[in-house]
Amino acid sequence: MENNNQNLCTRLTLHQTAKFLKKHDNFVILTHSSPDGDTLGAGYSLFYGLKEMGKVAAVICADVIPQKYGYFAHETDNVDSTKATVIAVDVATKSLLGSLEEEFGDKVDLCIDHHISNSEFAENLYLDHTASATCEIIFDLLQEMDVNINDNAAMALYTGIATDTGCFKYSNVTAKTHTVAANLYKYNFNPAEINKLMFDTKSRNLLELERMVLDTAEYHFDNKCILLCVTAEMQQKTGCSGSDLEGIAVISRSVEGVIAGITIKQTDDDTYKISLRTYPPLNASDICKKIGGGGHNAAAGATVTGSLEEIKAKILDSVKENMEANNAGISPTE
Amino acid sequence: MENNNQNLCTRLTLHQTAKFLKKHDNFVILTHSSPDGDTLGAGYSLFYGLKEMGKVAAVICADVIPQKYGYFAHETDNVDSTKATVIAVDVATKSLLGSLEEEFGDKVDLCIDHHISNSEFAENLYLDHTASATCEIIFDLLQEMDVNINDNAAMALYTGIATDTGCFKYSNVTAKTHTVAANLYKYNFNPAEINKLMFDTKSRNLLELERMVLDTAEYHFDNKCILLCVTAEMQQKTGCSGSDLEGIAVISRSVEGVIAGITIKQTDDDTYKISLRTYPPLNASDICKKIGGGGHNAAAGATVTGSLEEIKAKILDSVKENMEANNAGISPTE
Numbered sequence: 001m002e003n004n005n006q007n008l009c010t011r012l013t014l015h016q017t018a019k020f021l022k023k024h025d026n027f028v029i030l031t032h033s034s035p036d037g038d039t040l041g042a043g044y045s046l047f048y049g050l051k052e053m054g055k056v057a058a059v060i061c062a063d064v065i066p067q068k069y070g071y072f073a074h075e076t077d078n079v080d081s082t083k084a085t086v087i088a089v090d091v092a093t094k095s096l097l098g099s100l101e102e103e104f105g106d107k108v109d110l111c112i113d114h115h116i117s118n119s120e121f122a123e124n125l126y127l128d129h130t131a132s133a134t135c136e137i138i139f140d141l142l143q144e145m146d147v148n149i150n151d152n153a154a155m156a157l158y159t160g161i162a163t164d165t166g167c168f169k170y171s172n173v174t175a176k177t178h179t180v181a182a183n184l185y186k187y188n189f190n191p192a193e194i195n196k197l198m199f200d201t202k203s204r205n206l207l208e209l210e211r212m213v214l215d216t217a218e219y220h221f222d223n224k225c226i227l228l229c230v231t232a233e234m235q236q237k238t239g240c241s242g243s244d245l246e247g248i249a250v251i252s253r254s255v256e257g258v259i260a261g262i263t264i265k266q267t268d269d270d271t272y273k274i275s276l277r278t279y280p281p282l283n284a285s286d287i288c289k290k291i292g293g294g295g296h297n298a299a300a301g302a303t304v305t306g307s308l309e310e311i312k313a314k315i316l317d318s319v320k321e322n323m324e325a326n327n328a329g330i331s332p333t334e
Numbered sequence: 335m336e337n338n339n340q341n342l343c344t345r346l347t348l349h350q351t352a353k354f355l356k357k358h359d360n361f362v363i364l365t366h367s368s369p370d371g372d373t374l375g376a377g378y379s380l381f382y383g384l385k386e387m388g389k390v391a392a393v394i395c396a397d398v399i400p401q402k403y404g405y406f407a408h409e410t411d412n413v414d415s416t417k418a419t420v421i422a423v424d425v426a427t428k429s430l431l432g433s434l435e436e437e438f439g440d441k442v443d444l445c446i447d448h449h450i451s452n453s454e455f456a457e458n459l460y461l462d463h464t465a466s467a468t469c470e471i472i473f474d475l476l477q478e479m480d481v482n483i484n485d486n487a488a489m490a491l492y493t494g495i496a497t498d499t500g501c502f503k504y505s506n507v508t509a510k511t512h513t514v515a516a517n518l519y520k521y522n523f524n525p526a527e528i529n530k531l532m533f534d535t536k537s538r539n540l541l542e543l544e545r546m547v548l549d550t551a552e553y554h555f556d557n558k559c560i561l562l563c564v565t566a567e568m569q570q571k572t573g574c575s576g577s578d579l580e581g582i583a584v585i586s587r588s589v590e591g592v593i594a595g596i597t598i599k600q601t602d603d604d605t606y607k608i609s610l611r612t613y614p615p616l617n618a619s620d621i622c623k624k625i626g627g628g629g630h631n632a633a634a635g636a637t638v639t640g641s642l643e644e645i646k647a648k649i650l651d652s653v654k655e656n657m658e659a660n661n662a663g664i665s666p667t668e
Contacts, residue, residue, distance in 0.1 A: 044396040168502040168515070169533060173524035178516035181502070186583035199503060204557060207589055212543065215477035223538060254534040255541055293615035 008061065009120035012110075017126040018108055018144040021050070024085040027057040029076075029106065032091045033098025034243065035061050037198060039090035040069050041160025046089060047076050048153035049142045058084075064171075068197055071197030072156040085109050090134035090160075094121040100126040122296025132172040132289035138227055139180050154187035155194065162191070162197055205238040206247070212238070213248055220286065225260040225319055225330065228252050232266040249299075252278035259328060260287075260319045264311060265301070272311050274302045282319070290318040343454035345446075351460040352478040354444055355384070358419040361391035363410075364442065365400035366425045368577060369395050371532060375494025376446065376468040380423060381410055382487035383476045392418075396432030402531055403547050406490040419443050424468035424494075428455040429589025446471055466506040469494025473514050484578070488521035489528065496525070497532055510580075539572040540581070547582055552646075558596040558662065559653055561646065562586050566600040582632075589609035593662060594653045598645060601637070606645050608636045615660035616653070624652040 012020065029046055031039040043059040050057045058079040065073050080137065086108050091097060092103040092115035109123035114137060116129035132136045135157045142149055151158070161181060165173050170179070209230070216229040230248060235241045245265060251259025252275075261277040274291070277299050278284040279296075284300035293312050294301020304311050322328075346354065355443070363380055365373040377393040384391045392413040399407050420442050426449035430441040439591060445456035450463035464525050465471045469491045472494060473569050476483055483491070495515060499507050519525065537543075543564070550563040566580060567574050579599060586595025588607075595611040608625070612618040618634035625648050627636020656662075 166529075168501075169526065169529040171521075171524075173525065174520035178512045178519065180518065182509040183513035183514065184538070185507075190505075191507065192503065195500075196504040198454075200584070201590050202588055204553065205592045207548065207551070207585070211545065214545035217541070217545070219538065226538075250534070251541070254536055256535050256537045260536075291564065307559040 005290075009122060010123050010124045014128075014140055014144050016127065017110070017124075018141060019111065020124065021141070022145065024051070025055050025172075026079055026084040026103075027055060028079055028081045028084040028086050029057055030057065030086065030088040030097060030100055030104055031061045031063040031183075031189060032096040033100070035063060035065055035069075036158035037069065037163030038133045038135055039183070040073055041066060041156040041158075042089035042138050042165070044072050044076075045135060045138050045142070045149075045153040045156040045160070046087070046112075048150055048156065049138070049147045052148045053145070053149065060100065062100045068201075069159070069192070072152050072159065073083075074152065088122060089114065089163060090114070091115055091137070093119040112141070114190060128172065130176075132163035132174065132177040133161045135164070135321055136180055137289045139183070149187065151188045154184050155189045157190055158184045158189070159194055162195060167195055167199055189237045193268045202247070203240075203244075206215075206240050206244055207243070209234055209238040210248070210251070220316055221260075221320060221323060223257055224291065224323065225262065225316070226252050226255050226258050227262045227264065227316070229308065229310075230263065230265040232268075235266070249275045249277055255280075260323070262315055262319070264308070264315070266308070270307065271303065271305050272308065274304060274311070276300050276302075276315070276319075281328050282322050283326075287318045287322045290321070295303075342615045343456060346458050346460045348460065348462075348474055349623065350477050351444070351446065351458075352420055352475060354458065355475070355480065356387070359417040361389060362413055362420050362438075363391055363393045364417040364420065364425060364434055364438055365393065365395045365423040366422075366429060366430040367396040369397060369403075370468055370496030371403065372467045372494035374407055375490040375492075375497070376397060376423035376472050376511050378408075378410075379472050379476070379483075379487040379490040379494070380405050380421070380446075382484055382490065383472070383479070383481045385565070386482045386484065387479070391522075394434065396434045398483050402492070402535075405488050405528070405531075406493065410617055421446065422456060423472070427449055427453040430659045446475070456501060461664055464510075466504075466508065466511040467495045467498035469498070470511060470514055473517070479632050481520065485522045486520050489523045491524070492518045492525055493528055493532065495531060495585045501533055526651065536581070537578075541577055543568055543572040543578070543583070548586075554650055555594075555654060555657060557591055558657070559596065559650070560586050560592050561596045561598065561650070563642065564597065564599040565642075566602075569600070579623070583609045583611055587613075587662070594618075594657070596649055596653070598642070599651070600642070603639065605639050606642065608638060608645070608649055609635050610636075610649070610653075613661050616656050617660075617661065621649075621652045621656045623656070625649060 031043040031076045047057050047059050056077045059076045087272050088108045088111045108122035112123045112126050113130040128137050212234045213228050218227040249263045252263050259279040263275040266272045267273050276284045285295050288300035288302045291302045363377045365377040381391050381393050390411045393410045422442045422445045442456035446460050448465040448468050462471050470604045533612040546568045547562050552561040583597045586597050597609040598605045602608050610618045619629050621637045622634035625636045
């Protein structure tokens with residue numbers, strides 16, 4: 001649906017993108033909604049770069065910027081958005097602009113992104129899907145424009161790369177990613193403190209929620225499958241919801257021997273959101289399609305209504321079927 | 335006590351170390367006991383390098399090498415250790431050789447290490463305390479000797495650097511660390527798979543132990559202090575002990591707002607090992623000294639006898655005293 005601008009979207013090279021930025025003077029930089037380290041890191045590092053070039057720019061996000069990014073996400077300029085050049089960073093489709101879509105969805109002059117799935121909604125697009133993070137691209141861009149990277153920009157760039165790669169842990173990391181990180185270490189900031197804040201800090205309430213969730217752990221199919229539940233009551237008691245719960249699915253995929261990690265999160269009285277993480281030979285997408293959902297090979301989901309017991313039975317049935325189809329079923333000797 | 339060889343220890347440069355290795359042909363490479371990714375990565379990458387040079391070498395460890403390192407820790411050569419040149423890697427004091435100390439403690443010809451606390455027990459020492467891991471040094475050494483790094487060596491080197499830095503998370507990481515990592519990405523192996531194995535895999539039993547430990551969580555002093563207990567019963571029930579429990583102290587230091595994370599581990603009927611992690615202004619070493627222990631500013635410990643309740647009271651008293659001395663005590667307005 002969002003590809004209707006496809007024919008109008010011009011793919012730029014890095015050099016053309018640099019030229020584009022140099023040519024204009026007033027910018028609005030849009031980040032995606034539910035902002036993460038990469039969209040914010042990209043937005044703010046670009047902002048600091050444009051400031052070094054003597055330009056005027058505002059960073060705008062549909063949602064409140066989480067406090068924890070406050071060390072680089074400082075105040076930006078006041079810009080008349082009707083007269084500004086509009087840039088979107090790390091925004092793969094215009095719906096990801098959230099409440100900003102209405103005002104800006106069809107007015108993005110340039111999108112800078114690393115998602116191969118980018119829907120080409122912008123007038124111009126610089127896409128490098130080999131980049132681990134959009135911040136890796138912004139680094140290239142600032143180098144290409146020969147713009148000074150100040151310490152704020154360096155912190156923002158480092159944050160985006162670290163958060164989008166699980167601190168250099170995931171398969172999107174390349175030699176280039178580490179080369180950029182090595183460059184950023186030359187600036188005056190404390191990467192270890194950033195990493196502590198991003199990766200090793202959880203609230204007491206979240207720790208309490210994790211304890212409750214671990215109490216619900218069920219193992220199935222010779223321990224090849226773990227099932228965790230996050231009830232509405234747990235969310236109410238701890239005040240944790242939304243992105244707080246991302247870590248729960250991570251637990252489900254980190255248990256030794258588990259090839260299907262199921263997390264069932266209650267979103268309403270009889271509505272549950274299933275998150276499934278799988279390892280080969282299982283296919284999360286196939287399993288979730290069976291119950292009306294979808295996704296990727298290794299991570300998929302579905303929203304299902306019914307009682308918790310019904311939903312457990314449904315997803316477990318589908319996992320079992322996929323295990324059998326892939327000869328990963330229950331071993332008779334165990 | 336272990337510094338009695340200090341005057342006999344010759345500090346080598348990287349170039350001299352390379353020359354030393356080139357000069358000899360038969361090697362025994364010692365790793366430290368309770369082996370981790372860095373000592374094993376250093377030992378095996380050096381082994382693979384020496385093999386490329388046509389030499390004979392054995393890697394020896396006092397303890398069984400954990401299965402999870404099996405992707406690079408393959409069989410090494412049979413070497414007559416009485417006639418071999420003895421190298422220790424990542425071994426800061428000879429007591430860390432474990433049961434190998436008796437045979438080799440006074441016979442180490444060359445130690446290659448990154449611990450600033452190295453006791454100079456070897457005849458020759460190449461120490462670079464700015465290296466994040468001994469593997470970072472071995473990489474330099476192989477480059478200096480112009481030796482081919484094969485894929486096994488690259489995997490071993492990457493593993494050592496990743497594990498000693500918490501996957502590039504900690505304050506020991508430098509620009510150099512990332513530059514070495516960037517170099518290693520050119521070889522044919524899957525860093526993301528290694529990281530998954532090293533950082534995102536825990537046994538079902540350990541997950542169960544963590545659940546039990548979280549059930550014991552107590553917060554004190556306006557939630558600035560968390561106390562976790564690992565009883566003997568929990569360890570028996572789950573079969574988890576020793577290095578399995580390292581992650582527990584990590585939990586205690588990752589709760590938002592906590593500046594004193596206490597883990598009390600039962601080691602015998604009335605004996606408990608306290609691990610303390612602190613953030614400024616608290617001083618873990620001062621706190622543990624008060625109860626007969628010691629350590630570093632941010633991480634210290636003590637072994638104490640008594641009932642669990644007595645021991646809790648003792649460590650909490652000492653924490654409270656340090657909080658008050660550092661004006662980090664209970665805020666009256668909270």
